[in-house]
Amino acid sequence: MSLVNLLDYDQPKLAQFFVELGEKPFRAKQLMRWMHHFGVTDFEQMTDIARPLREKLAAVAEIRPPEIKVEQISDDGTRKWLVDVGPNNGVETVFIPEDDRGTLCVSSQVGCALECTFCSTGRQGFNRNLQVSEIIGQLWRANQSLRQVDGYDMLPRSERIISNVVMMGMGEPLANFDNVVTALNIMLDDSAYGLSRRRVTVSTSGLVPAMDRLRDACPVALAVSLHAPNDALRDEIVPINKKYPLAELMAACIRYLEKAPRDFVTFEYVMLDGVNDTVEHAKQLLQTVKSVPCKFNLIPFNPFPNSGYATSRPDNIRRFRDVLMQAGYVVTTRKTRGDDIDAACGQLAGKVEDKTRRTHKFTLKAVA
């Protein structure tokens, strides 16, 4: 009989598991703390659980996070892990330290089916959805690696190293809906990672029905990958737009905000030289989003081989930004982090060989 991996369960599912074992449901809370709060995988170390139950658990269950193939540490402190998700496959997780927060960028799928033209994950095609244990396992592993401070587990949450999670790694999180929502529940659970809804962000290319479902199931902060101000251009570079065009997407954003933990949506906009980055595009964008309370995050395009695109020139990004700012919007231009380890947005392709050859550029530590 194969063992069930308890990292696949959020607290309600774990409680159900205990009931089916003939045990009390409150055990779920204890288990969540051991697994996620303290990072324990061995039932024998769970000292507040009596030996017979520990043995019973070990007979039917395991706590198995995904393995790490490679850990890379950039000169600027950014870390990237290549997570083992089966033969010849990897997904990537990136940790970005900043003065006031530490953000973990988590993947949701191996590849992506949505084929945005400027995205290297999209160019790979779709392989499969990640399991809950593989999604939450990225947070589990990152915590394990970053847990260098003595007494780290006792620190107040505000001082924990990972304070924010963004579902902006490989894949479209809302296309792996159930597993992503279960993983979000674990991130928010006080017995596990205890992150606030405001500090967990789902980024979507605009799967409208799933945005409505997320609003009801687990409203966290929302980022929407807009990238174009009109349907003709968006149809071309974000093909899911043909199914859910801009008017529907804007309406879904407004519905989402009724329950969101923040009172704005973040629109992500990748800056592609000569494609979507003129002052005219910026003005059109203002019209498109005018009914949605929002902020903008401009992302200079991160090149990858044979992409066919180039990064917008800095003065064009500045002009574009100024149009939005003059209209009263908050606009951030994303800094590229972890450039030396290909950790930037859209560079997460998960090919082991490519990355390991570049050992001269970064500190490379094989941990698997």
Ligand code: SAH
């Ligand atoms: N599938 C989701 C989340 C993952 S991508 C989504 O599309 O929103 C996270 C962000 O990186 C998205 O806004 C995506 O469009 C952007 N991105 C993809 N490829 C990029 C590239 N090469 N350069 C810059 N940003 C990119």
Ligand code: SF4
């Ligand atoms: Fe998929 Fe997002 Fe890349 Fe589009 S940008 S292909 S939705 S991962």
